[in-house]
Amino acid sequence: MTFKKAVGKLHLWLGLSSGLVVFIVSLTGAIFTFQDEIRDATQSWRKVEVPAQPTPMLLPSRLQALTEQQHPGLKAAFFMLMGPDRSAVVYTTDKQGHYFATALNPYTGQELGHLDLREDFFSIIQELHMHLLLPEEIGGNVVGVAVLIFVVMLVTGIIMWWPKRKTDRKRSFTIKWGARWRRVNYDLHNVLGFYAASIALLLALTGLMMSYEWVLNSVYLVSNGGQSYPAEKTPPTVDTLQTVTAPTLPVADSFYQQIRRGSPTAKMIFLGLPTSPKQPVYSIAYERALYYYHRDEYYFHPVSGQLLKSIPHVSKSNGQKIADVNYDLHTGQAFGLGGKIVAFLGSLISASLPVTGFMVWWGKRNKPKKKRSREAVAAA
Template identity: 25%
Template sequence: MKLIARRIWLQVHLYLGLTAGLIFALAGLTGSILVFEHAFDENLNAEMMLTENRGELRSLGEITALAQQQFPELGHVERIAVPRTAENVYYVRFKAQSRGGKPSSTEVFYDPYTAAALGQRPERSGLIAWIYDLHARLLFGKSGRILMGVIALTVIISVITGIVLWWPLQKGGWRIAWGIRRNKLNFDLHKTSGLLMTPPLLLIAFTGVYLGLPFLVKPVIGIFSTETKNPQNVTSLLPATPTEPIGPDRAAQLAAEVMPGSELFFVHLPQRADDTYKVFVRQQGEVGRLRGAGRIWLDQYSGEVRATRDWNKFTFADTYYRIQLALHCGDAFGFGGRFLFFVVGFVPAALYVTGFLLWWRKKMSRRRQLQNRAAVQSGKSVEMSPLAAKLTAEKSSELESASN
């Protein structure tokens, strides 16, 4: 009975690995790049996304006004992202109606010290954006994202079956369970690398389920906690007399007072007379450093706080959903965690290659056995390799000696 169960586990592990494993290998390789997506993107486009200049930082208001004046054909300035390091630049996002009626966005990059326009590109364009789309959606949009969620589920099953198959090997000692032997190199590399990387692989797959299939996960989390929705239709109060907006710099300053110690990411500018400034920040104590959950909506005329989204007031559900991406890419564990996940991203490809070689060699061995058996049954001679011929001769000699 145990042998039958083991064969079932082996077949499940094998066919999940040969099918879903290939896509997971692709996701792992692209994921390794995306762990450091900003660094890769900036270095691939260094002429417009990095600066060597130093000096006094130009204000948000100066950059947004200059951008609107220089590129009116791109539409209206919608958002400005601040430099996070001395080498980074301002990202100014324009939004305009395209011919088809759908809004199109363009990013213009500005040197924060000289206020020079360094370049522009459509938003979510370039090699890194393409790699992200391949990783998250297989270039198939929403259906691709769902498929990646299903792949994540199969990876969890595959990892569990791998552990079940490995467990009995412990009876053979450390060398059998953990060692890498020259005569069983593919098997041991597959086994040991999979075991050592089981915790991060399971974490990546587990968080990938939510990222791909949130409609399956949210009802389960909703049993224990309620999600707080983002404030909707937050507006500014129109003044009785014409009043100038407070400007993005003042909005950023007020947001820092509302959430002390927070790190500024973006300032979203009002597009209509009753719109608000929406300031995006990362608050102290947030999980992960690459993104921020804090939001402050400010009246564009008075600077009054109209609404907030505060990390410190998150429910369990809010926190759970917020940290999934940070856990998925290792950002939740700092730079060391991101580097570890960068390395782990190559493991699925290694597992696929070693697993495929094991399956292929076993398949070829069985095919040769069937061919030899068929040849013997038909009375034809079978061409053997020198090693096989030597082994056969030795076996025949042993049988003759035994008969004598």
């Protein structure tokens, strides 16, 4: 068996074993790419009108009180404060641990929208993309293994596609639209797969960084030239033996005001709330709304509200900055609208590859036998 035939067998069986998962993950990834744009177009409550006269935004404790008063039985878990022209979102949980999102006007406290995230379309798409709607540990591993296989298939596909002779290159780079459907399907699989390979590989690798800590740590170490910086990766501990007193204002407001002082230009804030007196409260200040790269990170004491540790973006290593930009790379938004379009098309083509590949295999298995020639019949 030649090397290319062995690669072809590997490509075939890996494709048959992972094709359905790759199709689902790629298609849901394409849908999720423009989730912010689609939400803005269909959910008017995501944006608010900025008051003509300077008006201070309501403090988190007030937003929390209004939400919990309006929805008895729900308890605030964290906030997303999206900026001056966007609603403030309070995320809550019920006793069963189900999440809800309540959007409020940050200036008046008026409730603008309320979502049960179990029924939210893009939340379902995200869960399908990441876990196939299975339990997180099981679904995450199934998706992770399928994406690992997909990376191998991209490499083996390029090896199989690579033309032997220079004269074959033009044919290998173009789709012969006027040919029979089997040939068109073959070209769609090979040619589109080649053109999308680099984008698909980037999407797959950034997805693996979310699925597997060992992939994230490997990228981190390579980006830092083998150096590790534990200070930026290790959260502080809470000294439970130390006697502390609660701040004079609610802890959420204390966290928020300290973040505002530390990151005065931040447009979006993820604000956590205490879950245990033994665990620090984690919060993030983002330089731009709906972009997750440029971030300052904060850890607070859950009782006293004291700042335990801050990690400004400017102090982070190259490896940590790459880890921070991973989501924006995965969705294409690191490069703006053009990047999202490229990620969308790359995801669609990735979703098509298992389909066209299966049709190539099925067509070869069910290829009609050639009719015997007249000479063979005459000789019989």
